[in-house]
Amino acid sequence: MEQFEERLQKVIAHSGVASRRKAETMITEGRVKVNGKVVTELGTKVTNQDKVQVDEVPLTKEEPVHYLLYKPRGVISSVSDDKNRTVVTDLIPAIQERVYPVGRLDYDTSGLLLLTNDGELTQLLMHPSYEIEKVYVAKVKGIPTKTELNRFTRGVKSDGEKLQAISARIISADHEKGTSIVEVILHEGKNRQVRRMFEATGYDVQKLKRERYGFLDLKGLKSGAYRELTPHEVKQLRAYALRDKK
Known part of the structure; x- marks a missing residue:
C-alpha cells in the first residue's frame, strides 16, 4: 500500500x-x-x-474510526474555534477518539461531512489527483439560464482562480419568487467554490447544502445527527478514491 x-x-x-x-x-x-x-x-x-x-x-495509534455528520448551518468545520463558536466535534460528544473533518463546509453551508482519525484515508480523499464527486444543492436568488450554467463546466474565474464544475442544472424554479434550486457537482473542493461560482455569474446563494460525497448521502439523518460508517462503506470509500489509479 x-x-x-x-x-x-x-x-x-x-x-x-x-x-x-x-x-x-x-x-x-x-x-x-x-x-x-x-x-x-x-x-x-x-x-x-x-x-x-x-x-x-x-506512540500508540488509535483504532481508525469513521463518521458521517449532517452538519447544520452555523457550525464551524473544525475541532476548535478562537471565537468560541460551535464546531463540528461539539455535535459528537460521545465519540472518545480525536477525530477531525475531511475537508470543510463553510459556516453557512449545511450537509454531509466526514469525520475520522484515519490519516491515510483522509489524504486519499483530499489529494487533488483522486477525484471525489461532491453534489451540492443551492437555493439561488434569480433563475440562471442554461448558457450561464454551462459556464460552470467550462470554468469560471474568481479572484484570479479558475473554478470548474462537472455539471450544473436547475432542479426547479419559482418564477413568482424569482428563485431557483440548482444542483452543482464538483470534483474540486476549493474554498467557498460553489458560492464564488454563482457570485462570478451574478447570482446570490441563499442556501447551500452538500447532499452527497462520493456514493455517501444523508439518507436517514436529521440535521446535526451523525452515524458511524460501516466497515464495508470504509472499504468502498477507499476503493472509490483509487478507482482510476493503477
Whole structure:
C-alpha cells in the first residue's frame, strides 16, 4: 500500500497525547523522537511505518474510526474555534477518539461531512489527483439560464482562480419568487467554490447544502445527527478514491 506522509505534530495530536499546538511545543522542546532520533523541526513528516516516541514513550495509534455528520448551518468545520463558536466535534460528544473533518463546509453551508482519525484515508480523499464527486444543492436568488450554467463546466474565474464544475442544472424554479434550486457537482473542493461560482455569474446563494460525497448521502439523518460508517462503506470509500489509479 502507498505510504502517506503526515506532519509529526498532527500524528501526535491524532494519537490523543496532546493538542496539535501542545504537540508543536513538545517537538521544539526536543521531547519527540522519530526512529530513535530527536526531531525538533515542525515541518517533519512521518508515515505509519515510522516509530514515534514522546517523552520516551512509544506512540500508540488509535483504532481508525469513521463518521458521517449532517452538519447544520452555523457550525464551524473544525475541532476548535478562537471565537468560541460551535464546531463540528461539539455535535459528537460521545465519540472518545480525536477525530477531525475531511475537508470543510463553510459556516453557512449545511450537509454531509466526514469525520475520522484515519490519516491515510483522509489524504486519499483530499489529494487533488483522486477525484471525489461532491453534489451540492443551492437555493439561488434569480433563475440562471442554461448558457450561464454551462459556464460552470467550462470554468469560471474568481479572484484570479479558475473554478470548474462537472455539471450544473436547475432542479426547479419559482418564477413568482424569482428563485431557483440548482444542483452543482464538483470534483474540486476549493474554498467557498460553489458560492464564488454563482457570485462570478451574478447570482446570490441563499442556501447551500452538500447532499452527497462520493456514493455517501444523508439518507436517514436529521440535521446535526451523525452515524458511524460501516466497515464495508470504509472499504468502498477507499476503493472509490483509487478507482482510476493503477
